[in-house]
Amino acid sequence: MIEAKSPQARKPANLTQTVERVAAILDALAHHGRGMSLGTLSARVGLSKGTTHRILSSLMYFDYVRQDPATREYSLGFKLVELGSSLLEQIDLRKEAQPFLQDLTRRTNETTYLVILDRTEVVYLDKIESDDPSLVLRATAKVGQRNAANSCAVGKVLLANLPESELDALLCDMPLVRKTENTLTDPLQLKEHLKTVLARGYAVDDEESERGIRCVAAPVRDQRGRVVAAISVAGPAIRISRRRIQDSLNAEVMKTAFVISQKIGFRS
Numbered sequence: 307m308i309e310a311k312s313p314q315a316r317k318p319a320n321l322t323q324t325v326e327r328v329a330a331i332l333d334a335l336a337h338h339g340r341g342m343s344l345g346t347l348s349a350r351v352g353l354s355k356g357t358t359h360r361i362l363s364s365l366m367y368f369d370y371v372r373q374d375p376a377t378r379e380y381s382l383g384f385k386l387v388e389l390g391s392s393l394l395e396q397i398d399l400r401k402e403a404q405p406f407l408q409d410l411t412r413r414t415n416e417t418t419y420l421v422i423l424d425r426t427e428v429v430y431l432d433k434i435e436s437d438d439p440s441l442v443l444r445a446t447a448k449v450g451q452r453n454a455a456n457s458c459a460v461g462k463v464l465l466a467n468l469p470e471s472e473l474d475a476l477l478c479d480m481p482l483v484r485k486t487e488n489t490l491t492d493p494l495q496l497k498e499h500l501k502t503v504l505a506r507g508y509a510v511d512d513e514e515s516e517r518g519i520r521c522v523a524a525p526v527r528d529q530r531g532r533v534v535a536a537i538s539v540a541g542p543a544i545r546i547s548r549r550r551i552q553d554s555l556n557a558e559v560m561k562t563a564f565v566i567s568q569k570i571g572f573r574s
Contacts, residue, residue, distance in 0.1 A: 327353060327361055332382070335371065341379025399535060400432050403526070403566045407434045407537065410562045414555065416541035417445040421523075422534070423464040426480040427452045431535070445519055445540035454483035456496055459511035459523035460536040465496075466503040467525050467533035473500070488514040508556050513543055520546040522555050524563035529571030537563050 330351040335342060342350070348358035362380055365371035369385035400420060407418040411434045420432040430451050435444060447453065455461030465473060482491040490496045503509040511521035523538035539546070539559055546555065564574075 324361075327351070327357070328365065331358065331361055331365070332370065332386075335380060335382050341374055341377060341381045343377075343379050347380060399526075399570065402569050403535075403537065404432060404434070406562050406566050406569070407432060410434075410537070410539065410558065411436055414539050414558060416539050416546065419445075419447065419460065419538045419540060420526075421460040421464070421536050421538065423455060423461070423536075424452070426455055426476060428455050428458060428461045428464065428536075444542075445521070446516065447540070453515060454481070454485065454489075456480065456482050456491070457485040457489045457511070457515040458538075459509040459521040459540075460538045462500060462503050462509040462511070463523045463525050463536040464533060466500040466509065473497070485515045486513055486517050488512055490514065506556075508560055510551060510556075511538075511540070512548070518543050520548075520551070522546070522551050522559050524556075524560040525567075526563050526570070527567040527572040529573070531572060534570075537566065 330353075331347065334347060334350045338350075344355055344359060344362070347362075348355045351358065353361075362371055362373075366373060366383070369383040371380055372383045373380050403420050407420060411418045415436045415438055417436065418434045419430055421428045421430050423429075430447050430449050430453075433447070433449050453461065455465055465476070468476065477493045477497065480493075482493065482496065483489070484491045490499055508522055508524045511519070511523070513520060515521070519540060520543045521538050521540035523536045525533040526535040526537060528534045537559060539555055564572075
């Protein structure tokens with residue numbers, strides 16, 4: 307039998323044999339991609355052809371499995387697409403990410419953000435600040451605020467992970483806003499910089515969006531591996547030095563982004 311995918315899942319003592327067999331059949335069909343014959347499928351899940359056929363007949367009745375009338379091969383049914391869409395609609399990215407952002411803020415004692423890309427701008431979905439009263443200087447971006455994607459670490463991470471054709475099309479129409487003297491506003495220079503961001507897995511805003519503020523960001527991926535958001539740690543440049551980014555913050559942010567990605571279904 308094929309085991310459960312989730313590393314957190316434990317096999318319950320009262321797991322019924324039928325449910326276990328159904329799960330194994332659905333998992334086998336999902337991993338195969340194309341249709342499977344009855345013989346191949348029954349061998350794959352370790353069941354007799356008769357038992358496998360009885361289960362498949364029930365699954366076909368509820369549209370969890372379908373059979374090609376020409377080849378007689380079995381594949382997943384469209385009911386699973388409906389269920390998968392419902393699950394995705396129920397996932398609240400902000401809700402799922404918030405505990406991990408809170409932990410990242412606690413560990414770094416700096417402000418953390420969750421951000422998405424809206425064409426040439428980023429939108430801040432969430433912001434977690436340290437409750438340390440001694441930290442007078444903080445990052446200033448607010449939830450709901452927009453920012454030019456070329457000027458900030460989260461924007462550069464999100465741009466870097468776009469398909470190249472989509473990025474090229476975006477750069478043709480993108481107003482490369484200069485926020486400070488450090489902002490990248492040359493399209494060719496920006497594109498080369500994004501290659502570096504993609505290769506190392508994180509981006510740095512070195513006072514490019516706001517003077518005196520540095521930021522390091524990493525991508526959040528969904529169950530298909532697509533980058534759907536970015537998280538960041540931001541704060542005054544006097545605290546977030548280039549050395550601190552290299553020594554610890556880049557790893558902290560990438561680790562947290564990876565954990566959030568796993569939480570919403572990503573499997574590496």
